[in-house]
Amino acid sequence: MSLSESDQQLIWHPYTQMKDALPNIPIVRGEGVYLFDEQGRKYIDAVSSWWVNIHGHAHPHIAEKVSEQLKTLEHVIFAGFTHEPAVRLAERLLPLLPGEQAKVFYSDNGSTAVEVALKMCLQYWANTSKQVRTKIIAFKGAYHGDTFGAMSVSARSIFTNPFNALLFDVEFIDLPNEQNIEQLKAKINYLSNEVACFIFEPLVLGAGGMLMYEAKYLDELIAACQKHQILTIADEVMTGFGRTGQYFATEELQHRPDIFCLSKGLTGGTMPLGVTTCNQKIFDAFLSDDQLKTLYHGHSFTANPVACASALASMDILLSKETLPNIQRIRSRHEAFAAQLEGHPKLRAVRQKGTILVMEWETGSDTSYLNGLRNRLYLYFLDKGIILRPLGNIIYILPPYIISDADLEYIYQTITEALAEI
Numbered sequence: 194m195s196l197s198e199s200d201q202q203l204i205w206h207p208y209t210q211m212k213d214a215l216p217n218i219p220i221v222r223g224e225g226v227y228l229f230d231e232q233g234r235k236y237i238d239a240v241s242s243w244w245v246n247i248h249g250h251a252h253p254h255i256a257e258k259v260s261e262q263l264k265t266l267e268h269v270i271f272a273g274f275t276h277e278p279a280v281r282l283a284e285r286l287l288p289l290l291p292g293e294q295a296k297v298f299y300s301d302n303g304s305t306a307v308e309v310a311l312k313m314c315l316q317y318w319a320n321t322s323k324q325v326r327t328k329i330i331a332f333k334g335a336y337h338g339d340t341f342g343a344m345s346v347s348a349r350s351i352f353t354n355p356f357n358a359l360l361f362d363v364e365f366i367d368l369p370n371e372q373n374i375e376q377l378k379a380k381i382n383y384l385s386n387e388v389a390c391f392i393f394e395p396l397v398l399g400a401g402g403m404l405m406y407e408a409k410y411l412d413e414l415i416a417a418c419q420k421h422q423i424l425t426i427a428d429e430v431m432t433g434f435g436r437t438g439q440y441f442a443t444e445e446l447q448h449r450p451d452i453f454c455l456s457k458g459l460t461g462g463t464m465p466l467g468v469t470t471c472n473q474k475i476f477d478a479f480l481s482d483d484q485l486k487t488l489y490h491g492h493s494f495t496a497n498p499v500a501c502a503s504a505l506a507s508m509d510i511l512l513s514k515e516t517l518p519n520i521q522r523i524r525s526r527h528e529a530f531a532a533q534l535e536g537h538p539k540l541r542a543v544r545q546k547g548t549i550l551v552m553e554w555e556t557g558s559d560t561s562y563l564n565g566l567r568n569r570l571y572l573y574f575l576d577k578g579i580i581l582r583p584l585g586n587i588i589y590i591l592p593p594y595i596i597s598d599a600d601l602e603y604i605y606q607t608i609t610e611a612l613a614e615i
């Protein structure tokens with residue numbers, strides 16, 4: 194039996210209707226921006242394998258560091274014990290984040306990083322205040338992950354439908370713009386001391402459709418929150434580590450969030466690892482002779498040394514002198530292509546931020562057509578050796594930073610052809 198047939202018999206894939214799923218393509222090898230299947234077909238990974246792979250596949254430096262770590266210490270319980278990769282990663286990560294981040298809490302992925310952030314905020318209020326705050330503010334269209342807390346602060350959508358009754362209530366607010374900013378600030382003022390925290394994806398809402406908004410309005414929202422001691426959580430799981438043009442999207446802000454959630458690009462897409470960082474104020478709220486004020490949260494693989502080693506190796510590459518110029522190069526190529534597409538009759542919108550380029554296809558109003566369009570686009574690009582994963586009628590490019598100009602050109606040209614043909 195072929196790998197793909199065995200897979201079909203045994204495996205349940207994520208975000209996949211298994212009834213009519215096409216056979217999954219076995220990938221046997223990765224190198225740089227390319228993935229190779231069993232037949233030796235080459236694909237450009239234009240979505241960085243679900244947004245995680247920032248330096249290319251099977252990166253030799255990361256491979257070497259991970260392999261060294263594997264031969265030294267593969268794992269150790271992280272309560273009562275520590276190890277060098279976890280400590281070194283915290284030492285390097287905290288000063289890189291905007292503001293004064295003081296502590297790192299490790300977990301496994303983006304959703305767990307969000308769960309930890311939410312628990313930190315809710316328990317902060319339980320630990321420090323007689324008047325307990327339980328409300329959370331989040332953006333309409335947000336995506337913060339697939340576990341229950343993360344789903345609760347995410348948009349109610351086809352992803353969450355079967356669970357909506359069990360998700361906790363959240364105050365969802367519109368993305369800020371020039372027209373509504375005063376109204377949004379008024380809402381924050383009105384809710385004021387009922388609110389524990391505000392969680393947001395800075396500047397770009399990923400899975401919600403790669404929606405973008407301006408830093409200056411986010412700054413105003415954070416300022417409004419800070420006026421009422423509402424804690425703020427920057428979910429940089431997707432935007433972190435260079436994706437939006439600087440190391441972190443929040444670098445564009447004047448005001449500093451209390452908490453950061455990181456994952457995806459953290460290990461260069463090599464190992465699962467999540468990080469929640471916080472400032473001293475949050476951490477101090479858990480220091481007590483009262484055992485009940487402890488943050489009782491942890492995962493079996495908390496701060497796995499191999500994952501931390503791959504994050505350190507990824508950080509070496511991120512901070513090397515090639516990476517930011519590469520990001521700038523992709524940004525200016527994207528900008529030029531976006532300018533070319535401006536006003537295209539088949540596109541409803543073109544958006545661009547850093548290394549992310551987004552094209553929203555015109556669909557008319559028929560949503561069943563929309564589903565058909567998604568698959569047609571997906572297969573069209575796959576057939577041309579490009580992995581793009583449209584979010585409905587929205588296609589986006591979010592490549593590893595080492596993608597060559599020639600490969601970018603090939604993707605742009607294929608998009609131009611798709612616009613003519615589909």
Ligand SMILES: *Cc1c(COP(=O)(O)O)cnc(C)c1O
Pocket residue numbers: 302303304305307336337338339394399400428429430431432456457
């Ligand atoms: C992907 C994502 C998450 C969830 O991360 P997982 O590792 O998939 O659980 C959370 N927040 C944002 C902004 C994301 O893009």
